[in-house]
Amino acid sequence: MNRKTTAAAALMLALSLTSLAACGNNGNGSSNTNSGSAANENAAAPANTAAPTNDASAGGEASGMPEKPAELTIWPDDNAESVAAITAITDKYTEKTGIKVSVKPVKMNDQQQILSLDGPGGKGPDLFFQPGIGNLVLKGLVQPVKAEQPVLDAYTPESLTALSQDGQLYGLPFVTETYALFYNKKLVPTPPATVADLEKLAAEQTDAKKQKYGFLLEGLNFYYAWAFMGGNDGYIFKKTDTGYDTADIGLNKEGAVAGVKLIQSWFDKGYLPKGVNGDVVGGLFGAGQVGAVINGPWAITDYKKQLGDDLGVAPLPTLENGKHPTSFIGVKGWMLSKFSKSPEWASDLAAFITNEENALEYYEKTGQVPPVKGVLNNEKLTSDPLVAGFSEQVQYGQPFPTVPELDYVWDPMANALKFASEGRDVQQSLDDAVKQVQDKMAMSGK
The missing domain is CATH 3.40.190.10 (Periplasmic binding protein-like II)
Structure with a gap:
């Protein structure tokens, strides 16, 4: 085969x-x-x-x-x-x-x-x-x-x-x-296999003044950030034999905290620009200014038009613990x-x-x-x-967890990631996010 x-x-x-x-x-x-x-x-x-x-x-x-x-x-x-x-x-x-x-x-x-x-x-x-x-x-x-x-x-x-x-x-x-790692073969002949490789790429190719970056992702978007939280054994709601225990929220526990701290470090080191969003990620990558980005298959057509045969796709690089990021x-x-x-x-x-x-x-x-x-x-x-x-x-x-309560997670986590990117304590940011989720659930009667 x-x-x-x-x-x-x-x-x-x-x-x-x-x-x-x-x-x-x-x-x-x-x-x-x-x-x-x-x-x-x-x-x-x-x-x-x-x-x-x-x-x-x-x-x-x-x-x-x-x-x-x-x-x-x-x-x-x-x-x-x-x-x-x-x-x-x-x-x-x-x-x-x-x-x-x-x-x-x-x-x-x-x-x-x-x-x-x-x-x-x-x-x-x-x-x-x-x-x-x-x-x-x-x-x-x-x-x-x-x-x-x-x-x-x-x-x-x-x-x-x-x-x-x-x-x-x-x-x-x-x-x-799901989402994966797009890379520009002109800038990245071999896709990074580990997060250490990814950070090395960022250190070598990032020049924020020239809007050039080794890699980019929407670090303020929980959809993408989750991969690094879940890959560190984080969870949103505790999985049980019968479904999910929505009273047990894992977004401020050890694994989730480790994932957000990793993303925060990329902002601290200047690998990710403050306020990075989908337009920045897609625009700079398509213009040949970025070595690799994390995105989904909806981006394939545009990227192929812009990069042609130089476009490649690889799985997300493994984390320090040796595990793979858990993309949604x-x-x-x-x-x-x-x-x-x-x-x-x-x-x-x-x-x-x-x-x-x-x-x-x-x-x-x-x-x-x-x-x-x-x-x-x-x-x-x-x-x-x-x-x-x-x-x-x-x-x-x-x-995704099979519960309507998931709807209450997105906004609080967006806020927590924004605060983390600005240097706020990760544990405190996630504690606040969980409290907001709990409050939303209580208001809805859940």
């Missing part, structure tokens, strides 16, 4: 053994992390929903389907490249069914709030694009998707579980992802709005967008990998060395 085949097999193995969760991006290298949760690692795939749908998402009318609506509305994330690819796919659906599809881009992080306000008045979408189930059910924003088993069989079971709650499936998966693993999918007046046809559209043919087309145009079995086995994917880099990293990733 050659290296590329091995990498593809690793990706399939990781997807089949790891319960996937969600976290996405806004197209410029920064991540949407306000919502989303993983599926329980021990949970089974959701049972078939009891409603008729079409024949394996062919876009054709099937028996038992209600009268066609004149139009369906979907909210993709507002990344221009992704929107163009999705629009091309929905145009094909219109050709097959005669149903107009209105594609209205809305930032992923804003969708829940806007839907809460507009949905009851009939102004919301039929489908919206979200990273995992999160607390969408709790907020009353979704309804079970209408899909028969032949449709569901196309996806990895874990990706379906990631969009399910209490055995009910609320959306169909479209993208699975996520699934983003098309969720069926509670307010859709045509749930059967909206489900049909979701199945069409995510079927093997269209999921492969989306991968070819955006570089984002779908959890569709036929696509994962496709030669175009298995022979892609950039995908191979992510397939190696996904083996070391972790799903």
